Amino acid sequence: MKMKTLIRTLIIMTVLMVAASFYYLPYYVTKPGDAHELSPIVKVEEGYDSKGELMLTTVRMGKANIFAYIVASLSKYEHIYPVDEIRSPHETDEEYNIRQLQLMADSQNNAIEVAYKKAGKPYEFHYKGIYVLGIYPSMPAEDVLKAGDRITKIDDQAFQSSKEFISYVEGKKSGDQVAITFKRNGKTETAEVPLQEFPDMKDKVGLGITLTDDKEIITNPKVKLKTEDIGGPSAGLMFSLEIFDQLTKGDLTKGHDIAGTGTISEDGTVGRIGGIEQKVVAADKAGAEYFLAPDETITKEMKKEYPDLESNYKGAVRTAKDIDTNMKIIPVKSFDEAIDFLQTLKAKKS
Template sequence: MKRKIWSRILILFLVIMIALFFYRLPYYVEKPGMAHELDSYVHVENGYPEKGKLMLTTVRMGRANIYDYALAKIKKFEDIVPLNEVRDEKQTEEEYNVYQLYLMESSKNNAIQVAYNKANKSYHFNYKGVYVLDVYPNMPAAKVLKAGDRIIKVDGHTFESSEKFIQYVQNKKVADQIKITFVRDNKEKTADIQLAKFDDANGKIGMGIGLVDDRELIANPAVKMNTESIGGPSAGLMFSLEIYNQLTKEDITKGYSIAGTGTIEPDGVVGRIGGIDKKVVAADKEGANIFFAPDDEITPEMKKEYPTIESNYKEALKAGKEIGTKMKIVPVKTFDDALAYLKTLK
């Protein structure tokens, strides 16, 4: 009898342990990811080879269960991040993922512009339509569209920019019906949507979507970037260096392993990113010789809101010291800063 009772207790205990494994807490756990060689992601047509390697660095982030949460409390370089600090409370998981992919696409386009401008190569944009970032749940579009759709026509009209698209829709009246043509999973679809008034937009009307321009960058020579498995904008600087290196005969790597991180703007300005300490760890594990860190400026407003905040460069230095890395951690404010440093290498 006692054996049966203990067997049942053991089974119940195992069921609870398994259930806790699948139960997600309202937190993410952020931990070091990997350092990946960029020549496997970036290919410039007839591009020049390199003796060393340029690497992007990643952070692993996932929803926490109780075990992840407990481990992150005691492990170095693992942080627990509340859900509302990662994504907006109104944003669905799908919309968050779509937004991260959009940031990656923008980062790639910015990197191409910076590299091609520096190498005096040509490129241009083709406007393809409107990219849906999110959908308001109580608006008409919620019944038809979802994040990631691309609207290519409205009432049979194409537009040169999202501004023209918005103007066309806002010139309509509440309850007017429009016919949209959109692309989802590479399939073209059409639907009728009745326009409505936004609750908190000063009487403006619309379908109820958050949108951006959907532009295709055409470069000469052609460049292909395979980034389906990566989201976010933080690889921008390293993308621009890799593209530039394949475009020009001089090998800026000079045989070194070079990692780094930072967003990139079309004018070459490098921006702040999150989780840089974990990226330092990832680069060190991969044996990088050099690590580029954004040397961003901390404004008085930022300092007031976050009293302990430091520049990415200082955060990277601290992490490097803590793990005893031999990597040279280099501060950069612009693409030109990184290029200038690489040109000093023997």
């Protein structure tokens, strides 16, 4: 009888544990990810090779079940974030994932533009349309569009930027109908959609979408980036450096293993990213000798609103000291600063 009771108890506990693992809390957990060598990811046609490696760094993130929440709360370099600090208001999981992938695509375009411009190589943009990132609930677009759709025309007019698109829509009034042409899964569709005031912006009318420009960069020589499993814009700096390294003679790495992070804008400015501490940990585990960290400016206004806010560079230095790594943290504000630093490196002895 005692054995039956024990077995029944174990079965119940097992079922409860399995059920708990599938029950997600309204939190995300982040932890150190990996450092990925960029030479297999970035391929410039007939590009030059390097003896060392440039590496992008990642943060692993997922929804928290009770077990992940407990582990993260006890781990120094695992962090817990409420859902509303990760996702935008009204944003679904699917819309969040699509937004991250589009941010990665934008980051790639910026990185390619910056690198080709610096290398003096030709490039041009082909505008593809308005990319739908998300849909506002209870707005007209909710019944027609989905995140990931590409709007190519409105009222049979094509646009060359999202600014032109927004300006056209803002010239209408609530209740006006517009004909939109859009692509979904390779198919072109059309629909009549009424415009409506936004619930939280009574003086503004629209379809009810969040959007961005969808454009393709055409280069000579050609370049391909394989980033299917990576989202977000934080690899922009490292992409631009790897592309430039393959485009030009010489070897930026000088035989060293160099990791880093940071967004990249069209003018080469390096921007702040999230998870700097976790990326430093990932780079150290991968054996990187140097880590390029954004050294963005923290204004007095920002400091007043967020007293504990520090630049990514300071956070990286603090983490490097805490984990007692020999990896050197290098502050960078721009693509040119990163190039200048790499050009000061001495060739690594074999």
